[in-house]
Amino acid sequence: MRIAGALVAVFDAGPPRARPRHPRRHQRKQQPAMADQFSNLQQFRKPAVVSKGGIVAAQSRKAAEVGAEVLAAGGDCVDAVIATTFALGVLEPWMSGIGGGGAMVLYRAAEDTYEVIDYGMCAPLSLRTEDYPLTGAGAASDLFPWPRVKDDRNLHGPGSVAVPGVVAGMEEAHRRHAKLPWKELIAPSIALAGEGLAIDWWTTLMIGSVAADLRRYESSAASYLIDGLPPHAPWGIKAKVQMPQQRLQAAMAQLAAQGPRDFYEGELARSIAADIKANGGSLTVDDLAAFRAHLREPLQIPYRGGTVYATPELTAGPTLAHTLRLLQQNLHANGGAPDAEAYATYALALQSAYAERLRDMGDADGRRALGAEHLAPACTTHFSVVDRHGNMAAVTQTLLSTFGSKFELPSSGIMMNNGIMWFDPEPGRPNSLAPGKRCLTNYTPVLAQAADGRRLALGASGGRRILPAVTQMLSFVIDYGMDLDAAIHQPRIDASEGAVVIGDVRLPQATRDALAQRFDYEEARGQTFPMKFACPSVVLREGAENSGAVEVAQPWGDAVAEA
Numbered sequence: 001m002r003i004a005g006a007l008v009a010v011f012d013a014g015p016p017r018a019r020p021r022h023p024r025r026h027q028r029k030q031q032p033a034m035a036d037q038f039s040n041l042q043q044f045r046k047p048a049v050v051s052k053g054g055i056v057a058a059q060s061r062k063a064a065e066v067g068a069e070v071l072a073a074g075g076d077c078v079d080a081v082i083a084t085t086f087a088l089g090v091l092e093p094w095m096s097g098i099g100g101g102g103a104m105v106l107y108r109a110a111e112d113t114y115e116v117i118d119y120g121m122c123a124p125l126s127l128r129t130e131d132y133p134l135t136g137a138g139a140a141s142d143l144f145p146w147p148r149v150k151d152d153r154n155l156h157g158p159g160s161v162a163v164p165g166v167v168a169g170m171e172e173a174h175r176r177h178a179k180l181p182w183k184e185l186i187a188p189s190i191a192l193a194g195e196g197l198a199i200d201w202w203t204t205l206m207i208g209s210v211a212a213d214l215r216r217y218e219s220s221a222a223s224y225l226i227d228g229l230p231p232h233a234p235w236g237i238k239a240k241v242q243m244p245q246q247r248l249q250a251a252m253a254q255l256a257a258q259g260p261r262d263f264y265e266g267e268l269a270r271s272i273a274a275d276i277k278a279n280g281g282s283l284t285v286d287d288l289a290a291f292r293a294h295l296r297e298p299l300q301i302p303y304r305g306g307t308v309y310a311t312p313e314l315t316a317g318p319t320l321a322h323t324l325r326l327l328q329q330n331l332h333a334n335g336g337a338p339d340a341e342a343y344a345t346y347a348l349a350l351q352s353a354y355a356e357r358l359r360d361m362g363d364a365d366g367r368r369a370l371g372a373e374h375l376a377p378a379c380t381t382h383f384s385v386v387d388r389h390g391n392m393a394a395v396t397q398t399l400l401s402t403f404g405s406k407f408e409l410p411s412s413g414i415m416m417n418n419g420i421m422w423f424d425p426e427p428g429r430p431n432s433l434a435p436g437k438r439c440l441t442n443y444t445p446v447l448a449q450a451a452d453g454r455r456l457a458l459g460a461s462g463g464r465r466i467l468p469a470v471t472q473m474l475s476f477v478i479d480y481g482m483d484l485d486a487a488i489h490q491p492r493i494d495a496s497e498g499a500v501v502i503g504d505v506r507l508p509q510a511t512r513d514a515l516a517q518r519f520d521y522e523e524a525r526g527q528t529f530p531m532k533f534a535c536p537s538v539v540l541r542e543g544a545e546n547s548g549a550v551e552v553a554q555p556w557g558d559a560v561a562e563a
Contacts, residue, residue, distance in 0.1 A: 058383035102397030119169025158281025162419025193249035196242030247413030305451030340514035462534030469534035
């Protein structure tokens with residue numbers, strides 16, 4: 001068994017590579033002089049993990065370790081999903097948690113079946129659209145297309161909270177497939193909350209990126225800020241800073257003891273609804289009690305003699321189907337890695353799929369195919385799991401924005417989503433805000449069975465950039481036969497910003513020049529923040545051997561094998 005390596009910066013000993021600019025680049029707008037100040041020699045590498053045992057690949061190593069320990073204790077793949085989910089909500093509360101929603105795609109090896117559990121958020125039935133009047137002052141921001149709502153009620157605070165689905169999703173998964181008791185699977189997250197949120201440079205960066213909005217809410221400020229400012233990681237090697245999470249710990253203990261329905265019908269539900277109402281939101285106990293996760297048939301997308309299984313309806317799964325159809329027609333894989341023509345084919349397929357997506361979006365009859373089209377910073381986590389028996393899971397969960405609504409419930413310490421931001425506040429459109437309406441999403445968890453028998457569980461975080469990453473990772477493995485170590489290190493492009501194509505600076509010069517000739521082409525580095533490409537986490541099963549890998553620029557993420 002090879003153990004996952006930490007994030008390593010390797011400095012090339014040779015001279016910097018010449019980087020000629022294509023003449024066409026000089027015809028476009030000049031970049032600001034200080035736009036790119038980073039090293040040209042630094043390289044990120046993060047080896048894939050290979051094991052006969054189970055593997056959890058997640059954006060948080062500590063959460064992946066929780067899931068791997070469950071597998072080592074004899075748990076099923078789904079047991080690891082549940083334990084990892086609750087651990088992630090404690091360890092990276094800006095990304096996901098029990099105040100959010102999501103979806104998972106599962107493969108059950110003994111039955112040779114695939115299924116989707118959809119626990120995406122929805123607008124409260126008690127919501128009143130008149131509480132979201134338009135100001136007429138233009139768009140909410142340069143990154144978000146909806147017209148501005150008074151007091152930004154749809155963007156942050158209690159009024160932006162949709163009915164959360166994570167607990168219901170874990171309830172349904174546990175009921176269907178789990179081997180271990182519910183209480184045992186939540187126990188690690190209770191212990192983690194008791195330790196407090198450890199502050200390192202990544203924690204400081206994530207909190208600092210939204211500190212201005214966290215300051216608006218007393219409970220949020222108390223949990224994540226010190227004197228109104230982000231906490232700083234200590235310089236001393238033995239020093240540590242940890243933010244207390246006792247209220248969240250108590251809420252997790254309540255959930256463990258009373259079971260998942262307590263979140264929707266019991267003491268926790270009453271506490272959640274009371275906090276929302278006291279602070280001006282509309283979510284009620286009745287809204288919570290009405291929520292259920294849904295078992296759905298996955299989309300089955302034929303590809304290269306195999307099948308990709310994706311989430312249907314209000315996710316990017318249908319858009320992935322469009323993209324893969326075009327790739328199957330137009331991509332002709334030559335050699336062991338994509339060439340310039342392959343990357344151009346990726347870009348054209350993605351642009352075509354996004355054009356269709358923009359024409360037809362929203363929770364309306366016959367139009368349930370699309371996600372919210374914006375580039376606002378996304379608060380999403382994805383992890384993938386495979387166990388020693390070959391059961392697999394691809395799981396994506398979100399609060400939508402970083403720290404969701406920025407509103408932490410004062411009584412329970414739960415950070416709530418801002419799912420109402422997914423809806424168009426202007427009436428009369430397919431995605432217009434309405435009571436009880438399901439939220440649209442960009443997430444795309446998938447399972448794939450290749451023609452050669454290999455199986456893949458894959459997804460990513462990164463908002464609208466998720467689909468391009470998932471598309472290319474599938475192609476790297478299926479079209480080019482890459483193992484995960486090669487696939488996770490292969491440079492990608494992004495084509496989710498309309499006509500603009502973004503290329504990784506690590507692409508070969510010939511590929512960069514060819515893309516610059518054909519597209520409105522920009523370049524970006526693989527970097528931790530702000531990410532210009534999505535953050536995939538993936539596991540692969542070939543025969544009886546498993547492997548796992550995560551985005552190399554993600555500072556916390558690792559694939560972890562069971563001991």
